[in-house]
Amino acid sequence: xxxxxxxxxxxxxxxxxxxxxxxxxxxxxxxxxxxxxxxxxxxxxxxxxxxxxxxxxxxxxxxxxxxxxxxxxxxxxxxxxxxxxxxxxxxxxxxxxxxxxxxxxxxxxxxxxxxxxxxxxxxxxxxxxxxxxxxxxxxxxxxxxxxxxxxxxxxxxxxxxxxxxxxxxxxxxxxxxxxxxxxxxxxxxxxxxxxxxxxxxxxxxxxxxxxxxxxxxxxxxxxxxxxxxxxxxxxxxxxxxxxxxxxxxxxxxxxxxxxxxxxxxxxxxxxxxxxxxxxxxxxxxxxxxxxxxxxxxxxxxxxxxxxxxxxxxxxxxxxxxxxxxxxxxxxxxxxxxxxxxxxxxxxxxxxxxxxxxxxxxxxxxxxxxxxxxxxxxxxxxxxxxxxxxxxxxxxxxxxxxxxxxxxxxxxxxxxxxxxxxxxxxxxxxxxxxxxxxxxxxxxxxxxxxxxxxxxxxxxxxxxxxxxxxxxxxxxxxxxxxxxxxxxxxxxxxxxx
Numbered sequence: 001x002x003x004x005x006x007x008x009x010x011x012x013x014x015x016x017x018x019x020x021x022x023x024x025x026x027x028x029x030x031x032x033x034x035x036x037x038x039x040x041x042x043x044x045x046x047x048x049x050x051x052x053x054x055x056x057x058x059x060x061x062x063x064x065x066x067x068x069x070x071x072x073x074x075x076x077x078x079x080x081x082x083x084x085x086x087x088x089x090x091x092x093x094x095x096x097x098x099x100x101x102x103x104x105x106x107x108x109x110x111x112x113x114x115x116x117x118x119x120x121x122x123x124x125x126x127x128x129x130x131x132x133x134x135x136x137x138x139x140x141x142x143x144x145x146x147x148x149x150x151x152x153x154x155x156x157x158x159x160x161x162x163x164x165x166x167x168x169x170x171x172x173x174x175x176x177x178x179x180x181x182x183x184x185x186x187x188x189x190x191x192x193x194x195x196x197x198x199x200x201x202x203x204x205x206x207x208x209x210x211x212x213x214x215x216x217x218x219x220x221x222x223x224x225x226x227x228x229x230x231x232x233x234x235x236x237x238x239x240x241x242x243x244x245x246x247x248x249x250x251x252x253x254x255x256x257x258x259x260x261x262x263x264x265x266x267x268x269x270x271x272x273x274x275x276x277x278x279x280x281x282x283x284x285x286x287x288x289x290x291x292x293x294x295x296x297x298x299x300x301x302x303x304x305x306x307x308x309x310x311x312x313x314x315x316x317x318x319x320x321x322x323x324x325x326x327x328x329x330x331x332x333x334x335x336x337x338x339x340x341x342x343x344x345x346x347x348x349x350x351x352x353x354x355x356x357x358x359x360x361x362x363x364x365x366x367x368x369x370x371x372x373x374x375x376x377x378x379x380x381x382x383x384x385x386x387x388x389x390x391x392x393x394x395x396x397x398x399x400x401x402x403x404x405x406x407x408x409x410x411x412x413x414x415x416x417x418x419x420x421x422x423x424x425x426x427x428x429x430x431x432x433x434x435x436x437x438x439x440x441x442x443x444x445x446x447x448x449x450x451x452x453x454x455x456x457x458x459x460x461x462x463x464x465x466x467x468x469x470x471x472x473x474x475x476x477x478x479x480x481x482x483x484x485x486x487x488x489x490x491x492x493x494x495x496x
Contacts, residue, residue, distance in 0.1 A: 034087055039155060042089050043100065047108055054088040055115050061085060062119040072120065072397055075249045077202070085123070086158040090116070094131040096139060096351075099151040104139065106346045110291040117295030121401045122250035124292040129198045129251075130154075132285035134161030134207055136351055137225065141268035141277060146227060150205060161205035163281075164194040164228075164237070164256065171196075172414050175223065175275065179258060180213035187234075187261045188226060194237075196408070200254035201239045204230055207268075208258065209278070222274035227266040234261040247400035271354065280356040285409060286366035287349040287358070290341035293369045296402065297335040297376055303394055304331055304380045318383065327379040334372040339493070340484035341365050360422060361444065364477035367415040370405040377402045416473030417466060423476050424460070433460045439479060448482035 042050060061081050062071060071081055093108040095101020102108060109131060117124025138150055138161075153159040170177045179192025190210050197206075206228040212220035228235045241255040270277035305328060308318035318324045345365065349355065355362065377398040381388045388395030406412045423438075432438045436456035439449040449456060456479075464472060489495065 034089060034156075034158060036156070038087075039089055043092060043097075043102055043155075047102075047111075050088075050102070051108075051111055051115060054090055054112065057084055057088050058115060058119045058123075069392070071250075073249060073391060076252050077250060089155060089158065090127060091130050091135065091154050091158075094135040094139075095151050095154060099139070099148055100155050101151065104136075104351055106350055110288070110342060110346050113288070113291035114295035114298075117292045118299045119295075120250065121292065121296050121398065122248040124295055125198065125248060126160075126251055128285070128288065128292055129162050130160055132288050133163035133281065134203075134205060136284060137163075137207055137268065137277075137281050138227065139351055140280075141225065141270060142227060143265050143267070143269060145265040150227065150229075153204065157204075159204040160199055160202060161207070162197055162199040162203040163207045163209070164197050164258070165209050165278075166196050167193055168195050168255070172411055174209070174278070175221075177209065177211060177223070178219070179208070179210040180219050181210040181224065181226070182213050183264075184261075187263055188267060190226060190228075190258055190260050190262065192258045193256070194258055195255045196243070196253050197256060198251045198253060200242065200252045200256060202252055206230065206237060208260070208262075223278050224270075224274050225268040225277065226262050227268070228260055228262055229266075236260070247397070247403060272356065276354075276356040279359070280354055282409060283355040283358045283362035284349050284351075286362040287345040287355065289366050289369050289405075290338050290345050292405075293338045293373055294335070294342050296373055296398070297331070297338050299394070300376045300380050300398060301328075301331050301335055304328055304383055307380075307384055324383065327383060331376045331379055334376045336488075336493075337372065337481050337485055338369060340488040341369055341481065343488055343491075344484050360419060360476075361480065363410065363415045363419050364480045366409065367406075367412040367419070367473070368477040368481055370402070371412060373402040373405055374399070413470060416471075416477070417469035419473035419476050420464070420469045424464070424472070427460070434458070435460065435475070439476075445476075445479045445483050447486045448479050451482065452479060 042053075061084050062068065065081075065084075067074075067078055067081055071078060090112050092101045093112045094104055096104045113124050113127050113131070116127045135151070135154065138147060142150065150159075154161070164179075165174055165177075167177050167179060177192070179190065179194065181188045181190040190208055192210060194208075197203075208226045208228050209223050210226065211223060214220075228237060230236050237260065238257045239254050240257050243253045243255070245251075245253050268277065305319075308324055308328065311318045313321075319328070344361070348358075348361070377395070381395040381399050384393065384395045387393055390396060410418075426442075427433055427435075427438045430438065434457065436449055436453050439445040439456060442449075456475075460472075
């Protein structure tokens with residue numbers, strides 16, 4: 001992508017009044033104010049100009065500005081950095097035009113998140129949290145009474161939003177969460193404990209998840225979502241502790257005590273039940289992971305190639321060594337696979353589509369892509385040697401920052417069995433326990449299976465142990481991804 005000069009109304013960078021080890025940005029105290037005429041221009045300009053302006057702002061933050069040496073290692077957002085990034089109103093790409101945004105076109109959201117992740121994976125994750133885990137659910141499910149007002153604040157006040165789902169004792173077991181609500185005459189009273197929410201203490205809005213509580217203490221099965229406006233005293237989430245997270249230092253995480261009262265209009269309205277709504281939200285988010293992945297992997301590839309071309313060992317560059325070539329080739333293959341995932345995700349994650357039943361593709365993309373991200377970062381770290389192990393080197397940061405992607409929004413050790421189990425169920429229904437024969441007729445794998453006939457021609461007998469379910473899920477996710485790559489090739493992607 002080409003960069004352009006920032007517009008004159010963009011907020012410049014200044015090192016004044018900055019606290020180096022700040023955790024987050026307190027709500028409504030240091031949020032940027034962007035000129036209304038500048039916002040109007042950004043909402044109507046062509047996308048190429050919009051993204052070039054944003055990329056230029058990011059380059060000033062991460063490549064040339066006064067905070068280059070500390071922006072990656074400082075905890076929380078440096079206020080001046082936050083203002084500069086938000087001056088381009090990047091989150092407007094997630095918001096439909098009828099609510100004042102750019103249109104919620106997948107091509108624009110993917111490109112914006114890609115540009116963010118290229119410069120900073122934590123920044124790309126920040127944009128993903130805001131877009132996929134708050135803005136899109138609000139667009140799809142919020143009541144008319146609050147939707148316009150909430151989304152307007154994201155454009156005019158550069159608000160931030162996140163999702164409160166996990167609890168200390170109920171992480172992956174979210175459907176048994178203990179946070180509960182009771183309906184009163186004119187509000188919902190929500191109480192519980194949440195933790196590991198990205199943007200803890202920083203977000204202006206939260207999507208709060210809870211189960212309905214009864215007088216005898218029992219909780220309902222359905223999970224409901226509520227919009228909490230942290231600027232309102234009765235809706236403010238109390239941060240009990242900030243976590244000293246190992247990586248992604250830009251994003252504050254912590255432990256939250258929830259005791260809030262939200263108006264009746266703040267409850268989201270599911271189309272087919274609360275659990276279906278939760279799965280729709282999570283699947284849409286997982287289908288958009290490739291937007292973060294492609295910017296990250298592209299940066300890894302560029303860093304690896306540059307280092308190996310310039311590093312001379314034994315009178316020849318690293319690129320002349322076979323093992324180095326193997327690692328570079330693997331990074332290239334991960335980038336190609338992610339590109340194919342991007343095409344699929346971009347075309348199948350639109351806001352008007354119910355994705356609650358799309359577990360197979362969503363889980364395959366999320367789990368395999370995040371494994372690839374970690375493997376690619378490990379290769380770059382290996383190639384850069386001791387230099388890469390420094391905290392101020394991209395290779396080390398990339399390795400630490402990409403690691404939690406294999407854990408949050410569903411641990412990969414859990415998602416792989418969730419890929420395997422429905423496939424095994426379909427195989428049993430068709431009375432076909434030979435993976436090749438089944439996958440040859442399955443729409444998500446019909447082309448790719450031909451290339452893997454020998455490897456997939458075996459019989460599955462009896463029930464598989466959990467570790468074998470993980471193995472089988474890894475196999476299925478790779479065959480599905482190979483199908484994506486074949487489809488990409490058929491559309492004219494570079495053959496090399």
